[in-house]
Amino acid sequence: MRSRALMPLVVVVALAMAVALWVAPGRLVAQGQTGAANTPNARSGGTANAKLVWDPTAPPPANWTPPRTLWGDPDLRGYYLDSSYTPVERPVALKGKALYTVEEAVQAFQKQIGLAAEFDTTVIHYDTKEYGQQLWQSPIRPNRRTSLVVDPPDGRIPPLTPEAQKRQAARAAAEKAKGIDVRSLPVFTRCITGENGIPKTHGALNREYQIFQAPGYVTLFIQHIGEERIIPLDGRPHLPSNITTWLGDSRGRFEGNTLIVETTNFSDQRQWRGSGGGLHLVERFTLTDAKTLKYEFTVSDPTTWARPWSYEAPNWKIEPPLYEFACNEHNYGAINVAVGLQIREKEGIGPRGRAEVYSEER
Secondary structure (H helix, E strand, O other), rough: OOOOOOOOHHHHHHHHHHHHHOOOOHHHOOOOOOOOOOOOOOOOOOOOOOOOOOOOOOOOOOOOOOOOOOOOOOOOOOOOOOOOOOOOOOOOOHHOOOOOHHHHHHHHHHHHHHHOOOOOOOOOOOOOHHHHHOOOHHOOOEEEEEOOEEEEOOOOOOOEEEHHHHHHHHHHHHHHHHHHOHHOOOOOOOOOOOOOOOOOOOOOOOOOOEEEEOEEEEEEEEOOOEEEOOOOOOOOOOOOOOEEEEEEEEHHHHHHHHHHHHHHEEEEOOHHHOOOOOOOOEEEEEEEOOOOOEEEEEEEEOOOOOOOOEEEEEEEEOOOOOOOOOOOOOOHHHHHHHHHEHHHHHHHHOOOOHHHHHHHHH
C-alpha cells in the first residue's frame, strides 16, 4: 500500500472539513456565492457554488482561458486524482434519474463520507484515514451525476454478448482446471498490472497520475502499480493488428482544448470487464477550470458488449509529488484471497474462475 505521511495539522484540518460536511446537510450549497455559476436546484433561500458541486450541465467559468504550452498545445500538465464516490453504474433505486439536484448531490456525498468513517480498525489491516488517504480527505467534490456511465442513458453498462459469455465460461473452466492458487488470480490482484492502460472503473482505491507534455507527445504516468503511457501526437498509424500489449497502442491529437486519445491493440489477456482482443478505447481529457480535468471515454468491442458505452468523471488537481502505491506480487492480501477461494471450493460454494473473481473484486 502506498504511504502518504501528512503533517498532523493537515490531517486534523481534513477531518474537521469532513465532519462539517457530514453533520451539516446542505452546507456546501448554503455557503455558495451568487452569480452565473448558480444552478436552479439550490436549497430554498440559498445559492450554489459550481466550485463545490460538480455540475456537468454548468457553463465554463467566465473569464477563464485554458493555459497553453510554449509550443501552443493546451497545457494539461499536472498531477490529478482519479477517484469518486459516484458509482460507475446507476443504482436501481435511481432508475430514470440521471442527475441529482445540488442538494441531493451533497447529501449523497455526505452519506458516503459516513460509510467511509465506519471502518472497524480491529478487523481492517490498515486505516487509511490515519495517513490522510480517505477520499473525504482529498479534493474530490459532490457530483450531480448519479452514475459515471453516461451512455446508455440508463447509466448501466450494456449486457455481454453471447460470444463474451461463452468466452468467460471458457476462461473460468480453464482456471478451474488449473486449480486455485495465487498464480491463477487476476493480474490486478497480483500487482502485475492495473487499470493503467485502460480506464479505472471501480472506486476501491485512489489512483493518482501525472500528465507530462513535450512537443509531439503526451505521457500519462499512473502511480497505481506504476505504468506509463507514451502517446505520440504526430498522426502515425497504429501498430499492425498482430502486435498487442497490456497497455494497448495509443495515438493522440488535440481538438480545440481537448486531448483525444484512441487506443487499440490490447492483449486479449487483459480481459478488462470480460473484453477480448477487440477492445477499442477513445478517451477525452479537457480542463474545465484551473483545478478540474474532465475525463471521458467511450469503449467498444463488438465481441463483448451489445453496444458501445461511455463514461465521464471529473478528475481533481492535486499537489505534487506522486506517492508510491507500493503494491507487490504475492502480497499477503493476494495469498489470503487464494486461501479463501480454496476454502470456498472445499465447502462447495465455488470454485470460481478468474473472470468471476475479477468481477467480484470490481
